[in-house]
Structures are given as structure tokens and as C-alpha cells.
Amino acid sequence: MKNTVVARIRALVRRVFFWLPSASPSEEYRPEMGHDHALVMSVKQSHRLPTLRQIRYGIRVVLSTAERRVLLYSAIAFVITTAGALVFLVQERTIRVPVAGGSIREGVIGEPKYLNPLDAPANDVDRDIVSLVYSGLFRMNGTEAVPDLAESFAWSDDGKTLTVTLRADARFHNGDEVTADDVQYTIDAIQDPARTSPLAALFRGIKAIATDTHTIQIVQEQPDVTLLQTLTVGILPSRIWGDIPPANARLADLNIKPIGSGPYRFKSFTRDSRGFVRAFTLEKFDHWYGIMPYIKTVTFQFYPDRKQAEDALKADLIDALAFSSLLDGNKNSSLRWNRLNLELPQETIAFFNVKHKTLADEKIRRALAGTIDRQEIIDAWNGRATSVSGPYPFATASTTIITLDEGRALLDSAGWVLPEGGSVRVPKGSKAATATSTASNASTTEFELTVITSEQPELVAVAETLKRRWSLIGAKVSIEALSQEELLRRATRERTASVVLTNILLDQKQDLFPFWWSGQATDRGLNISNLTDRDVDAALEKTRTASTTDALNATRAEVEKVILRSTPAAFLVRPYASYLIAKKIHGVSEHLVVSRPADRFQDLLKWHVKSGWRWK
Numbered sequence: 154m155k156n157t158v159v160a161r162i163r164a165l166v167r168r169v170f171f172w173l174p175s176a177s178p179s180e181e182y183r184p185e186m187g188h189d190h191a192l193v194m195s196v197k198q199s200h201r202l203p204t205l206r207q208i209r210y211g212i213r214v215v216l217s218t219a220e221r222r223v224l225l226y227s228a229i230a231f232v233i234t235t236a237g238a239l240v241f242l243v244q245e246r247t248i249r250v251p252v253a254g255g256s257i258r259e260g261v262i263g264e265p266k267y268l269n270p271l272d273a274p275a276n277d278v279d280r281d282i283v284s285l286v287y288s289g290l291f292r293m294n295g296t297e298a299v300p301d302l303a304e305s306f307a308w309s310d311d312g313k314t315l316t317v318t319l320r321a322d323a324r325f326h327n328g329d330e331v332t333a334d335d336v337q338y339t340i341d342a343i344q345d346p347a348r349t350s351p352l353a354a355l356f357r358g359i360k361a362i363a364t365d366t367h368t369i370q371i372v373q374e375q376p377d378v379t380l381l382q383t384l385t386v387g388i389l390p391s392r393i394w395g396d397i398p399p400a401n402a403r404l405a406d407l408n409i410k411p412i413g414s415g416p417y418r419f420k421s422f423t424r425d426s427r428g429f430v431r432a433f434t435l436e437k438f439d440h441w442y443g444i445m446p447y448i449k450t451v452t453f454q455f456y457p458d459r460k461q462a463e464d465a466l467k468a469d470l471i472d473a474l475a476f477s478s479l480l481d482g483n484k485n486s487s488l489r490w491n492r493l494n495l496e497l498p499q500e501t502i503a504f505f506n507v508k509h510k511t512l513a514d515e516k517i518r519r520a521l522a523g524t525i526d527r528q529e530i531i532d533a534w535n536g537r538a539t540s541v542s543g544p545y546p547f548a549t550a551s552t553t554i555i556t557l558d559e560g561r562a563l564l565d566s567a568g569w570v571l572p573e574g575g576s577v578r579v580p581k582g583s584k585a586a587t588a589t590s591t592a593s594n595a596s597t598t599e600f601e602l603t604v605i606t607s608e609q610p611e612l613v614a615v616a617e618t619l620k621r622r623w624s625l626i627g628a629k630v631s632i633e634a635l636s637q638e639e640l641l642r643r644a645t646r647e648r649t650a651s652v653v654l655t656n657i658l659l660d661q662k663q664d665l666f667p668f669w670w671s672g673q674a675t676d677r678g679l680n681i682s683n684l685t686d687r688d689v690d691a692a693l694e695k696t697r698t699a700s701t702t703d704a705l706n707a708t709r710a711e712v713e714k715v716i717l718r719s720t721p722a723a724f725l726v727r728p729y730a731s732y733l734i735a736k737k738i739h740g741v742s743e744h745l746v747v748s749r750p751a752d753r754f755q756d757l758l759k760w761h762v763k764s765g766w767r768w769k
Contacts, residue, residue, distance in 0.1 A: 247766045253437075255762025256450040257738060260462040260471040264430045264455045267403055268411040270387030271343055271350040277750060282453060284751040285435055286326075287387025287413035290317055290336065290369075293661055293755065295746040296498065296547060298381035301443075302331060302388060302414065304367075312376030312700035317384075319367040322442045325390045326418040333363035338391035340371075347399035355383050376700035379662040382748075387413055416441045416758065417451055431455055447740075447761035466490075472735040475753060478535070491736060494537065494729040495753050496746045498546045499658040501530070501538070501615060503604070503723040504644075504681040509651045511602065515720055520563035521602075522723035523555035525622055530725045533614035538726035543713045544665055546727045547746070560626045569600045571627050577601075578627035601629045605643055606654035608634045615725065616654050644681050653681050656728065661748035663709075666693050669716060682721035689715050738762060 203211070212221060263278040270287050273279035292301040300306065306317045323331035340361040343350045358374035373380060390412055397405050409430075410419050417435035425431050434452045437445070454471050456462040466474045475495070503525075505518045512518055527540040542549070555563075564570075569578040578600035604619060606612045613634050620630040633650075635643065644653045657668065667673055671690050673680035692712040699705035732753055734741050740759040747753055 249764050250767050251447045251761035252763045252765045253447050258452045258471045259473040261453050267408045274351045280751040285417040286411045286415045288415045289386050290384040291381050293748045313373045315371040317369050325414045326412045332366050333369040335391045336369045337361040337363045339389045345399050382661045446758045475732045490733040491741050493732040494744045500546050501725045504653040508683040514567045516563045516567040518720040520560040524560035529618045533618050534728050538728040541724050541727045577629045602651045603631050604652040605633045605650040607640050684721040
């Protein structure tokens, strides 16, 4: 059978290239008179170009067997080379580009409540969805506010009035034009006491005036250059919301079927038998004024806890999940998902209680802060953090790093010494300082610190790192891991712990006022260090009255300087939040600087599922 097939292939090749008689008789090669006559006539007939039969006959007559074999190999090489050249040409002259289409499913912990920009800040789920459905006068690009609905803007000479010209091509999802009246209505609604918006404090002392269809003036009582960040709030369609009484606003259908002017519009949602929203789908708004996204639909799948959401991700029921640690220590997981590191304006900080008797001396606080190994803290965060050195997460202030011996010397000069044969410091001059430590004399005189932190595994690991480090300079450290609610109560109401270890997430203005102003060092205040410093208060006031970006940066540098001067805290690291995305979704960055978690979607316009070829 094999020989028969080979023989047939050989006969076919020889017929095509050499015009040899076939192994089996055929009409073409029968020795008939008519056939010979036709052959002679075809040879004698004149042609501008030789026919295929003439070429085949010429090869047969002119070339020897060896020459015909060389010609065959050359023809095969020519075909292969030509095909390779064509492939190379296509690769060099074409490029694979994203095309519209496809979908993404993100897992979210919780469920939506009020899908409108006035109430969304109270619920992270609402804020995520609102960031895609609504657009504001400005939007955040990293930590900077850039125009969105605003086509242009200008400040008055005194810095109190901002005049914004709206884009003429902006439309709400119902087709209505976005006008200055909509902007004025939105700001008035935020300030309406009956509306009880969590944004009301940000808009205190601000008045919006629509001067014409596309021009709005924002007037402030005092100049504030961070007003642009405030104006990133989504704009409501006044022609729809205006008919709803403020007291009934949270009961309106628009809270579950929102209408905004963002890149995505409401499509559908599903509820279970108990009334819980389980999925919420948005679709691309074809008449959006900005750069059109590639992803056609975005679906949010809601889960009651993180474990269920991570199980759904592992089962490919969802494509993305934020704030997950699935990739930590799992090499195989990196083959299924990309990780986008979200760099938020947050810090892991060890706040020293300056009113605590053990930490009242600044030398002691300097010894504790200076001897911390930042790399160990980063390792406790599984490498998902970067070192910081001051109260502003993205600033580059310098922190004084000292050796363990220098830290021990500082504690010695502060009156805390190591007793003979002991490992925990005691006050200089006490009995324990001159005698071997025993259980009876070390109970109340030892250099003892209590670190309270949340139950978050990374923070507990950081606390253990601090405990090991501080034990090397003679401190006895105990750790209490608490629920977030209990930690907040102990830190802001009891205020008895010597060290509070926690994460601080600043707002998009990066306003330090709540954490360092003296007026917040009271019951329920967020000044956890209990620092009361007139210079700090004065510098903080300047940040709120800065009228230019340069002035703001200068006042922030001053704030940083005066805070670091008294060492009220150890500023440790800026942790990254992980955002896991399936490999099928392309165009995802590795790092993204954002001012709030919902801003992770500011890069969504570049993401794509489908792609195609295009000539360069």
C-alpha cells in the first residue's frame, strides 16, 4: 500500500514538472496520429510566452535528470522562501489592536443601596458603580483633578471664583443635554439639609450660579485650590431629579436605575427571592463624549463576604476582584490572573500616644521610630508596599534612621536603662536598675508598650515586626488584635494605649486636618497621637487657604516638617491594594495611582477583551 501511494505521488510530480508519460495509459499519451499532429502544431505555433506544456516539454528535452532534480529543489525552496517573506511582511506591516466588544464581571463585597453621587460616598459599592454611570465637572487622574464635563475653566484674581465652561456634546443617558442648571441643581441638593448628603461638609461656603446654558460659576467664601477635587462629584439630571422631594430622594427608582452622563449606562439588575441584589449590569453608552471604552458590558456580582467572592474568582464565575490576597504565595495563581497594584493615598502608621507617661519624652519616640526596619515592614505586607517617611503618602520627606546602638543610647539619656542581667529597661535609679530583675520588682517599672491594631493579618504581622525590633533596644511589647470597631473606640475614646497601629486612608484632597489638628485630640476625634501643637495647627490652616498649587505644595511641606519635628508617630509604608483581573482582559497596567478605591476604573477605557489585525 505504501509503495503504491509513493509511486502515485512520484508519477504526479513527474507529470507536472517533466511531462513524462504516465505509468498507466491515458488519452494524452496514446500513440495516435491525431495526438502527434496536435503536438507538432503546438510546438510550431508562435506564442509571445511559452505555454505550460511547452515549458514542461522543454524541460524534459533540454535538461538532464540531475538538472531537473536541481530545478525541482530550487522551485520548492523558492515557494518556501516566498511564503516566509509574505509572513514576515504581514508581521512587519500589521499590528494587533483592541476592538470593541466583550464583557467583564467583577466581584464586589456588599450590595448597592443608593446609586446616586450624593449618597454614594457612604457605601463603597455605590461609589464603584456611580464612578462609571456619572461624570463630574472634573475627574481624578491619579491624585490630580483634570477636566471631565468641563471644557475649560478659569480662576478669578482673588482665587474665590471658579468659572467653568461645559462641553456642548455632553448628554445624559436619556438623551438630555448636560447644562449649567444641572450643575447648580446638584450642588444645591448636596447643601440641602433635607437631603442629608455626606458631601455637605465639603460644599460648605460654596455657591453655584448658572450664568448661561454652558457656563457655571462656583463662588467660595475663602480661596481653596483643592476645589477641583471637590467638583469631581457626579452631576444629576435636574429635569428628572427636580420633581422628587428631597426627603423622598432615597426612595426613588433612580437609586437602582440611575441616569448619568458617564461612559456606562444602566442595563439591568437581578434580585434573589429575598430581595437582595445579586448582579448589576452596565452597558457602554454609545453617545458618551469621551474616548469610547472597548468593553461592552460591565457586570458587578455581589457577595456577602470575601471568601465567597474569592471562591467565585477561582471558579471563573467572575473575572476581577479588588482587595484580594489570592496571589500572595501562590505562584500558580499568577498564570490565571493579572495583578493591578492600586496605589492609594494610605499609610500604615504607628501612632505614639504623646500623653502616655512612657512616651511623653520625645527622645523615646525618636528611638522607637528611628530603629524600625522598613524592609521588614514591607515583607510583612508580602512585598505589596513601599516605604514612606512622612504624613503625606506620596511625598518624599526624609526620616532619620538610626542604629540599634543609637536607639539604646537615646533611651539611656531619657532615663531608661537595662538592669544588670536584664533584657527590659527600667527607670534609672530604681531598685530594678541595680539588681537582677525579678517578677516582683519588674511588674510596674519596666519599659512596657502596648500595641493595639486591627485583626487584619498584615497589620498583625507588622505589629510582630515592631515587637521584635523594639525588644532589641530593651522594650517589653504586648500586642492586642481587635475588631475595627473596637480599635476605633479604644483609639479615639479611651486613648489609653501607648501605640496604635493602623492604616489611614486620606481623602482625595489628602487633607491631614482630621488626624493632626489639636481640636481632634478629644473624645471621638481622629487625632490618635493626642498631639496638640500650635505650629502644626497653623500650618494645617495654611493648607486650607492656599490659592495656588505651588502655595499648597509649600504649605504641605511645612506641615510635614512641623509634624516630624516632635515624632508623634512612625510613618511606615504605603501598602498596595491588589486588583486581580483574568488574563483574558488585556491593556491592564501593573500599577495605578488612585485617590480612592473606585478610581481603579479610571484605566478601564484601555481594557479590552477582543482584538484584531490592522495595517500600520
